[in-house]
Amino acid sequence: MKSKDFNGRFHNYLLSAFLLMGVIFITSFGCSNAAANKEKAAVEEGGQWFKSYCVMCHGEKADGKGNMASMLNTPPLNLTTIAKRRNGVFPDAEIAKIIAGIENVPGHSTGDMPIWWETFKKSENITDDKVLQEKIDHIVAYLKTIQQ
Template identity: 35%
Template sequence: MVQRTYTSVALGRVDFRENCASCHGLSGKGDGPVHSFLVKPPADLTTIAQRHGGKFPQELMWDVIDGRWAAEVGPHGSREMPVWGSEFKARAMTEPGDSPRTAAWASRNRIVSLLKYLETIQQP
């Protein structure tokens, strides 16, 4: 059973490459291979802190990535970015012996790791 019981920049980097780079690009600049097929262009994730007064907005980014409680609806009626909180939890539930509680923690840890990684790619 593979469990994510800890968080790290390295885990966040792996999740970013596997789950986010197709839209946001390997560099995080919004230039992934499928970006041109999306209704709304993916954000440049390297400038999040710049757009928020030089500080990385942990809570806001948590809400955007997790997505389960966001009321955000895109201009065409749907959120194009996956609801990663639900997706990560669902993936964890496929592991033998996982409970909803451990799956929720696995999802949380993956999001925390993504946040740690995103902080490392911020442009000054």
């Protein structure tokens, strides 16, 4: 093999390796970007639902001072202190269950917090349980972003 051939081929290998690295970089960047966008859209949607369904009790700032708060036997909780009141840990699954109301969570069975699972089914016309769970998870994702 002539050394010129070898150099040429080596050069090609090098070039392909660079191109491959470029493709991998762009693809992975694109993917993580897509995931971030999806998360952002989820939080935004959760925020919209919060505005529509929750502010009357929990308040515009989620501080528990909604217009209806004074009419309730149990004060609606400040939803910006969910994590604070649990040693700094935000319990996604527990919060999703409290919102859905499908499972009795100790300390949250006074009846003043509406059971959203059935309400959303009717008001949003959702028949697929998986879709409904996703919507509730989006509200949870939103609440997570407003923790103190």
